[in-house]
Amino acid sequence: MQIEVGRELLAQWAALAGRDAEQVGVDLVRRYSESHRRYHTVDQLAAMLAVIDDLAAEADDPDAVRFAAFFHDAIYAVDRADNEERSAELAEASLESLGIPTEIAREVGRLVRLTTSHDPNPDDRNGSVLCDADLAVLADDEQAYAAYTAAVRAEYHHVPDELFRLGRAAVLQGLAQQPHLFRTPTARARYEAPARANLAAELATLATETS
Template sequence: MTDTTPSGPDDDGARTAALRDRWREALVAARSGAPGPDPLPYADNLLARWAEPQRRYHTAAHLAAVLDHVDTLAAHADDPAAVRLAAWFHDAVYRPDRTENEERSAALAERALPEAGVPAPVTAEVARLVRLTVTHAPADGDRNGEVLCDADLAILAGGPQEYGAYAAQVREEYGFVPDAAFREGRAAVLRQLLELPRLFRTPHGVAEWEPRARQNLTTELDLLSSARASEE
C-alpha cells in the first residue's frame, strides 16, 4: 500500500513533477496520437484544485495513490487511459460541506477534456466514471468502473498506520461537524460498507484487499462505538 509518512517540500515537488508527467501520458494516450494543446496547464489547474486548503485526505497524495492503484489494476480495464483521467477528475471539486462534488467534478471533466483535445466518447466515459464514485457500485462487466472504484477504495485495505492516518484525515476534513454527529454519520457509512456483499470488484481487489478492508472497517466501527459509550 502507499506510504503515508508526512512529506516535506522536496517530496511535494517531486510528487508534483511526477504527477504532471503522468497527466501528460494519460492525456496523450486518450488523444490516440492526435495533436492538441499543451497538457501541462491542465495538469497545473487540476493540481491547484487538489491542493486546496480544506483538504486533508483528498489531496495530491490521494490522487497519486489512486493512480498507483490504477496502474496495479490496469490490465483489467478496457480503457486504462480513460480510467486514469477519471482518477484525476474524481475529486477535482471537493467541498466536505457539500453533496454535489462528484457531479461538479464530472462537469469539470466535460468542459476541460474536449478543450484539451480528448475525443467526445472518451470524455463521456471519463465523466461517467467520475459520477460512478458517488456509489462505488459498478455494474457487472463494467471493467473501467471496477478499476476506478477499487483504486479509490484501496485505502480501506491499508496497514494499521495508513488506515489510522486516513481516518484521522477524514475527521479533520469534517472538523466543522460536532464529535457526536460525526461518529453517528461515520458509523452509518462504515455499516453500509460492511453490509455490501463485496467491497472490491476486480480479481486483485477481491483477493488482496477485501479481507483487510473488512477488518479495518470493523475495527474503526468498534472504536466509534466505544467512544460513544464512554460519553453516555
Template sequence: MSAPDPRDPRGLDLRDRFAATLLALRDDSAPDPYVYADDLLTRWAEPQRRYHTTAHLLAVLDHIDTLAEYADDPGLVRLAAWFHDAVYRPDRSENEERSARLAERALPEAGLSDDRTHEVARLVRLTTTHAAGPGDRNGAVLCDADLAVLASAPEAYATYQAAVREEYGFVPDADFRAGRAAVLEQLLALPGLFRTPYAVREWERRARHNLAAELAELRTEP
C-alpha cells in the same frame, strides 16, 4: 522540458503522468497538456483538503496501475482519477457531479474526443456510489483503486482516519461519529467491497477488518 512517454505514465512525476495519459488519448496538435495538469494539481492542493489531497490522487493512480489489466481502457480510468475529486468541498454533497462537469468542459478543450470525454465523466460520477455494474471493467478498476485505502496497513489506516476527521473538522464529534458509523455499516453490509480479482484477493479481507475495527472504536467512544 522533454516530452513524456505517452505509452506508459508510470514512474513519471504527477504533471508528466497527466500529460502522458492525455497525449496517448488525443490528437497531439491539441493544446499544451501541462496547462490542464497545473489546474488540476492546484485544485488537489486546496487548503480545505486533508484526505482528498495530491497524496490520495497519487495513491489512486498507483492502484490503477496495479489493476490496469482489468480495465478496457486504463488511460480513461486514469483521467477519471484525476477528475474524480477535482472539485471538492467537504461540506457539500455534489462534489462528484461538479467534478464530472469540470471534465466535460476541460477535456474536449484539451483535445479529447466526445465519446472518451463522456466515459471519463461517467466514471467520475460513478465514484458517488462506487457501484460499478456487472461488466463495467473501467468502473470496477476506478472504484477499487479509490477504495483501496480501506485495505491499508494499521498505521496507514489510522492516518487515513485522522485525515478524514480533520477534513470534517467543522462537524461536532457526536454527529461525525454517527455519520461515519453509518457509512461503515453500509460498507460492511455489502456482499463485496471490491470487484477486480486482484482487489478481492489482496484487499477485501484486510479492508473489512479495518472497517470493523474502526466501527467498534466509534461505538465505544463517549
C-alpha cells in the same frame, strides 16, 4: 513532499494527456493541493493512480480510468453533496477542450459520477478498476489506516464529534453491508480481507466512543 508529488503527477498527466494539456494538469494539481484538504490530496490521487496501474489489465480503457482518477475529486467541498457531479462536468468540459473524443470524455464523466456510490455493474470493467482504486485505502496497514481516518476527521473538523461519529459509522456500515467491497479479482484477493478487518475495527471504536 507535496511539491514533489505534484511534480510526479504533472509528469503522469503529460504522459496521459499530452504536453499541450499542461495547464489543465497544473490546475488539477492546484485543486488537490487546496488548503482545506487533508485526505483528498495529491497523495491520495497518486496512490489511486498507482493502484490503477496495478489493475490496468482488468479495465477496458485504462487511460479513461486514469483520466477519471485525475478528475474524481477535482472539486471537493465538505459542505456540498454535488462534488462528484461538478467534478464530472469539469472533466467532460476540460477533456473536450483538449480535443479528447467526446465518447471518451463522456466515459470519464460517467466514471467520476460512479464514485458517488462505488457500485459499478458487474460487467463495468472500467468502473470496477476506478472504484477499487478509490477504496484501496481501506486495506492499508494499521498505521496508514489510522492516518487516513485522522485525515478524514480533519477535513470535517467543523462537525461536532457526535455528529461526525454517527455519519462516519453510517458510511462504514453501508460499505460493510456490500457483498464485496472490491470488484476486480486482483483487488478482491489483495484488499477484501484487510479492508473488512479495518472497517470492523473502526466501527467498534466508533461504537465505544458513542456509548
